[in-house]
Amino acid sequence: MSLARSVAHATHAALIALALATPAARAEPHAVGSGGCQGAQGSLSFIACSVAQQLGAVATGASVTVAELKTDRELPSADALKERTLNAVAAALRPPNADGKAEHAKLRVELHIEKSGGVLRVTAELARAVGLWQRVRHERPRAEGHAFAEAPLDAELRALIPPPPLVVSEVLKLTAPERGIVALACGPLAADGGQELALVTRSDVRVGRIAGPNFVERRRAAWSALSPVAPSPLREPIASAEITREGALRVGLTDRKDGLTLSRDLAVTERFEGLLPVSGGGCAVRTDFGFLATVGACSTEAAARVQVPVVVDAVAGSPAGWVGHEYSQAGLVGPHPEVWQAELHTGAQLAFGDADDDGNPELAYSADTFDAGKDRLTFITLDGKKPVKRFELAAPSISAVAICARREGPGMAPIVVASGDELWLIR
Amino acid sequence: MRGGAQLSRRSFLALSSASVGASAMARTPYGGRLRLTVPWPIVSLDPAVLSDGFAALFAAAAFEPLYGLDGAGNPYPALADALPTKLDDGCRVTLRPGLKTAAGRALAGADVVATLARARQRGAVGLLGEIASPSVDAKDALSVVFPRSAADVVARALASPLLALVPRNFSPLAPDGCGAFKCELGRGRAVLTRNPRAARGPAFLEAIEVRAVSDLAELLRGFETGETDVAWFGTGLYRAVKDAATFETPRYAFAVMTAGKMVGAWGAPGTLQALLDAVPASQLSHLGVRGLPAQAVGSAAWGGPATSIAVLGGAPQLVAVARALAATLGTPGHELTVVEKTAAELTDLRATRQFGLLVDVVRAPSPAPRELEMALRSAASPDAAKRAPRTALGNLRDLGRQLPLGMIGDLSVWGTRRAPFMNLEPWQLGAVSFRAPT
Numbered sequence: 001m002s003l004a005r006s007v008a009h010a011t012h013a014a015l016i017a018l019a020l021a022t023p024a025a026r027a028e029p030h031a032v033g034s035g036g037c038q039g040a041q042g043s044l045s046f047i048a049c050s051v052a053q054q055l056g057a058v059a060t061g062a063s064v065t066v067a068e069l070k071t072d073r074e075l076p077s078a079d080a081l082k083e084r085t086l087n088a089v090a091a092a093l094r095p096p097n098a099d100g101k102a103e104h105a106k107l108r109v110e111l112h113i114e115k116s117g118g119v120l121r122v123t124a125e126l127a128r129a130v131g132l133w134q135r136v137r138h139e140r141p142r143a144e145g146h147a148f149a150e151a152p153l154d155a156e157l158r159a160l161i162p163p164p165p166l167v168v169s170e171v172l173k174l175t176a177p178e179r180g181i182v183a184l185a186c187g188p189l190a191a192d193g194g195q196e197l198a199l200v201t202r203s204d205v206r207v208g209r210i211a212g213p214n215f216v217e218r219r220r221a222a223w224s225a226l227s228p229v230a231p232s233p234l235r236e237p238i239a240s241a242e243i244t245r246e247g248a249l250r251v252g253l254t255d256r257k258d259g260l261t262l263s264r265d266l267a268v269t270e271r272f273e274g275l276l277p278v279s280g281g282g283c284a285v286r287t288d289f290g291f292l293a294t295v296g297a298c299s300t301e302a303a304a305r306v307q308v309p310v311v312v313d314a315v316a317g318s319p320a321g322w323v324g325h326e327y328s329q330a331g332l333v334g335p336h337p338e339v340w341q342a343e344l345h346t347g348a349q350l351a352f353g354d355a356d357d358d359g360n361p362e363l364a365y366s367a368d369t370f371d372a373g374k375d376r377l378t379f380i381t382l383d384g385k386k387p388v389k390r391f392e393l394a395a396p397s398i399s400a401v402a403i404c405a406r407r408e409g410p411g412m413a414p415i416v417v418a419s420g421d422e423l424w425l426i427r
Numbered sequence: 428m429r430g431g432a433q434l435s436r437r438s439f440l441a442l443s444s445a446s447v448g449a450s451a452m453a454r455t456p457y458g459g460r461l462r463l464t465v466p467w468p469i470v471s472l473d474p475a476v477l478s479d480g481f482a483a484l485f486a487a488a489a490f491e492p493l494y495g496l497d498g499a500g501n502p503y504p505a506l507a508d509a510l511p512t513k514l515d516d517g518c519r520v521t522l523r524p525g526l527k528t529a530a531g532r533a534l535a536g537a538d539v540v541a542t543l544a545r546a547r548q549r550g551a552v553g554l555l556g557e558i559a560s561p562s563v564d565a566k567d568a569l570s571v572v573f574p575r576s577a578a579d580v581v582a583r584a585l586a587s588p589l590l591a592l593v594p595r596n597f598s599p600l601a602p603d604g605c606g607a608f609k610c611e612l613g614r615g616r617a618v619l620t621r622n623p624r625a626a627r628g629p630a631f632l633e634a635i636e637v638r639a640v641s642d643l644a645e646l647l648r649g650f651e652t653g654e655t656d657v658a659w660f661g662t663g664l665y666r667a668v669k670d671a672a673t674f675e676t677p678r679y680a681f682a683v684m685t686a687g688k689m690v691g692a693w694g695a696p697g698t699l700q701a702l703l704d705a706v707p708a709s710q711l712s713h714l715g716v717r718g719l720p721a722q723a724v725g726s727a728a729w730g731g732p733a734t735s736i737a738v739l740g741g742a743p744q745l746v747a748v749a750r751a752l753a754a755t756l757g758t759p760g761h762e763l764t765v766v767e768k769t770a771a772e773l774t775d776l777r778a779t780r781q782f783g784l785l786v787d788v789v790r791a792p793s794p795a796p797r798e799l800e801m802a803l804r805s806a807a808s809p810d811a812a813k814r815a816p817r818t819a820l821g822n823l824r825d826l827g828r829q830l831p832l833g834m835i836g837d838l839s840v841w842g843t844r845r846a847p848f849m850n851l852e853p854w855q856l857g858a859v860s861f862r863a864p865t
Contacts, residue, residue, distance in 0.1 A: 235630075
């Protein structure tokens with residue numbers, strides 16, 4: 001997974017903060033002093049580059065130490081992580097030549113490293129080294145610079161920080177604010193960059209957070225105010241919802257004429273007539289019973305050119321790819337062969353995402369049953385070879401599933417399920 | 428069931444490269460053909476007619492009204508863009524933009540005006556009694572204005588299936604609406620196929636094949652031989668059929684008896700109902716009639732002049748009911764004989780009332796008590812229905828004591844269906860689906 005894509009999965013406080021009613025999250029990782037640093041070079045290099053840029057030229061050649069490593073769970077290679085981080089920052093601060101080294105050697109950069117959820121955060125304090133007389137006078141070193149950077153765990157960091165186990169440690173159940181949820185999204189929609197939930201029903205779009213046992217709504221918009229009715233809606237609606245990494249909400253509902261991009265405050269910023277916005281960008285084209293199994297530009301002209309004879313009635317996407325549910329079939333389609341080679345017996349509720357930030361996507365799906373009481377959530381990992389079942393959870397009448405964009409804490413990314421009249425937060 | 432051409436998954440992968448994402452709810456499968464027979468002649472399909480058993484069964488599959496009623500009886504927009512907006516002296520109703528009939532005709536306010544005008548001449552005369560005729564809004568071709576009419580009253584009236592939207596120049600012989608199915612009529616048969624332009628969603632089933640029968644036994648025989656998927660009034664003529672499930676739909680019509688001019692005082696309001704309440708249920712229940720009184724009360728002896736009971740030929744259930752009533756009510760010197768008539772002859776008889784007795788069908792357009800009452804009043808006397816009192820009858824048979832019309836019983840579809848056909852019970856045919864056995 002590229003860093004640019006991983007950013008959408010970077011862990012901040014929000015959704016679990018929602019569940020625990022703790023303060024909101026911080027901003028997006030790349031917004032923190034990224035400057036000209038390129039995410040594609042790797043998370044550690046990005047962090048080191050960001051720190052060096054923020055500290056400025058004055059820190060060039062400074063010695064680097066690690067003062068602290070905080071983690072939300074025990075790491076088997078904590079020392080290696082410290083060393084790699086230290087070396088990366090030291091390399092970024094190394095002068096292009098030896099000039100000025102003597103002067104700058106008096107400066108010291110102290111690193112405070114924190115691994116939280118799916119991100120690594122580094123705080124750097126630049127201080128001038130304390131000399132003998134200062135030590136005698138018990139003077140404390142003066143801070144001359146400060147920097148902060150964070151980045152999601154990439155493949156390099158994952159070698160040092162193993163992914164969390166994909167197990168259920170808690171299921172929080174709360175009454176949904178409205179019956180008939182047809183789509184869910186969970187991602188960084190709040191103004192502070194924290195994760196929020198988007199709930200789509202046939203009448204409303206709601207966004208908010210989970211605080212304790214309640215869904216606390218921040219904003220609601222009625223579909224009647226967002227889009228006209230579709231000339232020929234489906235008898236059973238298909239809906240989509242996606243929170244983009246830029247903090248926009250893209251929603252679609254076959255009851256309605258337009259697919260939409262909404263602002264954080266649910267104001268319409270884009271319309272896509274007859275198209276359904278899908279995760280990862282682009283739109284799918286409506287057909288009589290679902291939508292065509294491909295994604296193109298969100299324009300009528302582009303849609304007119306789409307000629308794919310396969311119809312899907314559910315598609316789950318993530319930066320790691322996508323999985324589609326063939327119309328009126330139990331089978332799946334998509335670029336991961338394990339989903340269509342195996343008999344997974346999926347229902348029509350799918351969610352796709354990398355819940356443990358290990359680079360292999362997870363698929364959550366409902367059961368292939370018409371008996372609401374026999375429905376269940378199944379969670380598998382696609383590793384390119386075969387689906388690996390992680391857990392199953394009985395959950396009656398699943399009408400929507402979402403895997404949150406970010407992990408929040410030591411465990412996997414939260415999974416949100418609309419089950420009957422309830423919202424389940426699984427983590 | 429699969430729809431259209433299919434592609435292998437590998438080919439599909441080659442075609443698709445971008446990432447997609449969405450969630451969706453459980454899907455009812457599309458596909459399947461429901462075959463059934465009906466005890467009614469199949470000639471036309473008119474949503475505004477009360478006295479057609481075939482229309483009572485299938486009009487709602489091919490036509491949609493402008494509003495629907497929720498569980499609490501409150502109207503909500505269906506083909507209309509919103510609830511009626513109040514004006515200084517009346518209200519305005521606006522159609523959803525982009526509506527098209529199954530045949531592809533675009534619909535506008537003029538079609539609403541035409542729909543109401545023709546419905547007022549037919550079964551909706553009572554419903555529209557106090558609502559003035561609308562006119563197209565000069566500023567918006569999709570809107571119509573109802574003068575001197577309250578928005579709530581208009582919305583409730585327009586929720587009636589009798590006022591389902593039809594295009595201008597509508598012909599019941601070539602029915603064309605916005606319902607889940609489009610309907611093609613043939614001689615004694617109809618094929619309803621999924622309407623992809625359906626304003627409230629295409630049907631799950633691919634098609635419904637309907638055939639008229641002239642013998643009640645055929646309603647069961649076809650099921651037993653595998654020609655049909657629904658057995659009326661039983662599980663099989665000779666034996667129960669495997670892979671079958673019993674079911675019963677809500678009442679779709681009433682079987683009624685009306686009196687014409689030729690029976691004189693015996694046609695007075697309440698007389699027929701008193702006679703019919705005295706008929707033992709056992710005389711009619713085996714003919715599939717429901718809603719019969721548990722206990723017969725009074726004398727079931729016709730004391731009027733010997734006369735005939737007119738009934739629609741080609742409607743075997745209704746003919747059987749007429750014969751059973753003739754045998755039960757007739758007495759020496761007051762014989763009753765059954766005479767089968769064509770639909771056109773019956774239309775004339777209803778208009779002139781030059782008959783003795785008539786066993787007829789009255790559509791039950793919806794479960795709403797007021798609408799059922801208006802349907803019965805309109806069938807008994809269209810003129811009187813326009814001025815019908817605002818009553819709330821607890822028992823519709825009591826209405827027979829006020830009208831020259833007696834309630835025989837309820838007509839519903841009940842019996843056995845093939846198990847893979849799901850959700851047949853509410854008789855909302857667009858929502859019926861076929862789940863192939865695994």
